[in-house]
Amino acid sequence: MTPACLFCCIIEHKRPAALVYEDKEFIALMDKYPINSGHCLVIPRSHHESLLSMSSSEVGKLYALVCTISKAVMSAVNADGFNIGQNNGKAANQIIPHVHVHIIPRFRDDNREGKWPSRKIGDYEKLENTAQKIRSILHACTDIGPS
Numbered sequence: 790m791t792p793a794c795l796f797c798c799i800i801e802h803k804r805p806a807a808l809v810y811e812d813k814e815f816i817a818l819m820d821k822y823p824i825n826s827g828h829c830l831v832i833p834r835s836h837h838e839s840l841l842s843m844s845s846s847e848v849g850k851l852y853a854l855v856c857t858i859s860k861a862v863m864s865a866v867n868a869d870g871f872n873i874g875q876n877n878g879k880a881a882n883q884i885i886p887h888v889h890v891h892i893i894p895r896f897r898d899d900n901r902e903g904k905w906p907s908r909k910i911g912d913y914e915k916l917e918n919t920a921q922k923i924r925s926i927l928h929a930c931t932d933i934g935p936s
Contacts, residue, residue, distance in 0.1 A: 796887040800834050807916035809923045810858060814850060817858050819916040820891065822908045827866035827894040827919055831855050838886040839877045855890050858923070861930065865922040868894035 798804040800816055807819035809829055820828040831854055837843050843851070859871055874891035876883035899906045 794836060794887050795885050796832050796889060797836055800832070805913075807913065807920040809861075809920045810854075810927060814847075815854050817854070819911065819920050821911050821916070823911050823916075824906055824908050825866075825868075825894050825896065825899055826915075827862045827868060827892075827923070829858065829862060829892050829920075829923070830889045831858055831892065832887065832889045837888045840875060840888055841877065843888065851888075851890065855892060857927070859892050861923045861926040862892050862894055864926050864930075865919060866894050869897045870895040 795804065799806045799818065806821075809817040809819065811817070813834070815831060815833055817829055817831045820830055831851065833843070833847060833851055835847070837847075840848060855873060859873070862868070863871060872891070872893040872895060874893060875889070877888075893905075
């Protein structure tokens with residue numbers, strides 16, 4: 790853990806977050822600045838600034854969980870599709886230097902040109918309500934259960 794890292798602070802429960810899932814290796818939470826309802830992040834507990842510093846096994850586990858969480862997100866918000874995003878380095882617009890994967894639900898009418906809708910500051914109560922829906926679906930439809 791890196792004390793100055795925002796995600797490390799969230800992982801250590803020193804900062805609030807609308808949690809979707811956590812286990813001994815990963816945490817998933819609602820993005821505080823969502824592009825769309827249901828936008829969440831999947832983050833390894835171990836601090837890695839780049840995907841390239843992770844082992845192939847760690848990356849495989851990360852993306853296996855991304856797939857599982859994506860299914861629950863899609864169901865929870867009735868999305869029509871979704872994007873997966875993962876940035877590495879400032880040049881790639883990585884804001885927080887701790888590996889994280891964005892799951893961004895998309896809706897037929899969220900942008901006519903297919904571009905990203907604008908980010909907004911998420912209302913914590915709405916984020917927590919969506920997180921609860923996702924947790925319920927994970928519990929009902931998978932063997933990973935609630936966080």
